[in-house]
Amino acid sequence: MQLKEIGEFQLIERIKRIISPAPTNVILEIGDDAAVFKPTKNKLNLLTTDAFVEGVHFDFNHISFYQLGWRLLAANLSDIAAMAGEPKYAVLSLALPSTISIESVEEFYKGMTALGDQFQISIIGGDTSLSPDRTFISLTLFGEAKVSHLSERSGAEVGDNIFVTGFLGCSEAGLRLLQTNDPNHVMDFSYVIDRHCVPNPRINEAKFLVENFNVNSMIDISDGLSSDLRHICNRSGVGVKIYADQIPIHSVTKEVANRFSETPLSFALHGGEDFELLFTSPDIERSIGDAFQKRFGLPCTKIGVITRAEDELVVIDSEGRSSPLKTKGFDHFRQ
Numbered sequence: 001m002q003l004k005e006i007g008e009f010q011l012i013e014r015i016k017r018i019i020s021p022a023p024t025n026v027i028l029e030i031g032d033d034a035a036v037f038k039p040t041k042n043k044l045n046l047l048t049t050d051a052f053v054e055g056v057h058f059d060f061n062h063i064s065f066y067q068l069g070w071r072l073l074a075a076n077l078s079d080i081a082a083m084a085g086e087p088k089y090a091v092l093s094l095a096l097p098s099t100i101s102i103e104s105v106e107e108f109y110k111g112m113t114a115l116g117d118q119f120q121i122s123i124i125g126g127d128t129s130l131s132p133d134r135t136f137i138s139l140t141l142f143g144e145a146k147v148s149h150l151s152e153r154s155g156a157e158v159g160d161n162i163f164v165t166g167f168l169g170c171s172e173a174g175l176r177l178l179q180t181n182d183p184n185h186v187m188d189f190s191y192v193i194d195r196h197c198v199p200n201p202r203i204n205e206a207k208f209l210v211e212n213f214n215v216n217s218m219i220d221i222s223d224g225l226s227s228d229l230r231h232i233c234n235r236s237g238v239g240v241k242i243y244a245d246q247i248p249i250h251s252v253t254k255e256v257a258n259r260f261s262e263t264p265l266s267f268a269l270h271g272g273e274d275f276e277l278l279f280t281s282p283d284i285e286r287s288i289g290d291a292f293q294k295r296f297g298l299p300c301t302k303i304g305v306i307t308r309a310e311d312e313l314v315v316i317d318s319e320g321r322s323s324p325l326k327t328k329g330f331d332h333f334r335q
C-alpha cells in the first residue's frame with residue numbers, strides 16, 4: 001500500500017507501533033508538539049545530526065529500507081561514540097515520495113529499532129513530509145557524557161600513539177561491489193557488504209577506551225582515515241607519521257581492492273564510512289591492543305605517532321620511505 005493511500009497521520013500511528021517504548025525519564029514522546037524528557041543530572045548533553053539524501057548517500061538499488069534505517073542511526077551513533085557518550089533519544093525527519101509503500105517505511109523503522117535497541121535508544125518524535133521525487137532522511141540524536149570522559153578532536157599531543165579500532169576500507173570495498181550490481185557479490189563478500197550496509201557503531205568500545213586508558217583525542221572515521229586524521233591534526237595543532245603496513249586491512253578488502261586493480265591501502269586511507277574510532281593516547285600499544293581484543297574480539301591497532309605541526313602529515317611505506325599524506329576522503333562540495 002502506498003503512502004498516498006493512508007496519509008501522514010495513519011503513517012505516524014503505524015510507526016508508533018514499531019518503535020520501542022521510551023523509558024520513564026521521557027515525559028512526552030510521539031503525539032505532542034514536542035517531546036519532553038529529563039536529562040540525567042551531572043552529565044553533559046550531546047547533540048548531533050546527520051542527513052542522508054537519495055542519490056548522494058544511498059541508492060535503493062544497493063540498500064534496503066531496513067538497512068537504510070540501521071545505517072542512518074549508525075552514522076549518528078558513531079558521532080556520539082567519538083565523544084565517548086551514551087546515546088539516549090532520537091528525533092527523525094522524513095521527506096518521502098508518496099509512491100513509497102507503507103511496508104517500506106515500516107522496514108526502515110524496523111532497521112533503525114534493531115540497532116537502537118542494542119543501546120536502549122528511544123525515538124521520541126519526528127516530522128513527516130512529502131518529497132517530490134527523492135527520499136531525504138535526517139536524524140537528530142541526543143546523548144550524554146561524563147565530563148571526565150569527553151574526548152575532543154583537539155587533545156592530541158606530540159608523542160601520542162595513534163590507534164584505530166577494527167579494519168579500515170571495508171565499507172568502501174562493500175560499496176564498490178554493490179555498484180557492480182552483481183548479486184553473487186552479496187553472498188561471496190558479505191563481510192564487507194555488511195560493513196557498508198549495516199555498520200556497527202563503536203559506542204561500547206569508546207566507553208571502554210576512555211574508562212581504561214588515557215585517550216587524549218578521538219574522532220570517528222566517517223570521511224576516511226586521511227581526512228579524519230587531518231581534522232585531529234588541524235584541531236590539535238600537530239602533525240602525524242603513519243606506517244602504511246600497520247594499517248589494519250581485512251583480507252576480504254584486500255581481495256576486493258585487487259579485483260578493482262586498486263591498492264588495499266587506498267581503500268583504507270581514503271574510503272569513508274567505516275565508523276571505526278581513531279584516537280590518540282600516550283599509553284603503549286600492547287596494553288591497549290590486547291585488552292581491546294580480549295574484550296571485543298576486534299583489533300585496536302597502533303598505526304602511527306603524533307609529531308610536531310611542522311613535521312606535517314606523512315605516510316611511511318614498508319621500505320621506510322616517507323611521502324606526504326594526501327587527503328582524498330569524502331567532501332560534498334569539492335569536485
Ligand code: ADP
Nearest residue numbers: 012015029030031032033092094125126127128
Ligand atoms: P506538528 O504539526 O506539531 O509538527 P506532526 O503532526 O508533524 O506535529 O507530528 C505529530 C507527532 O508525531 C509529533 O509528536 C511528532 O514528533 C511525531 N512524528 C511525526 N512524524 C514522525 C516520524 N516520521 N517519526 C516519528 N515521530 C513522528
Ligand code: MG
Nearest residue numbers: 126127128129
Ligand atoms: Mg511536524
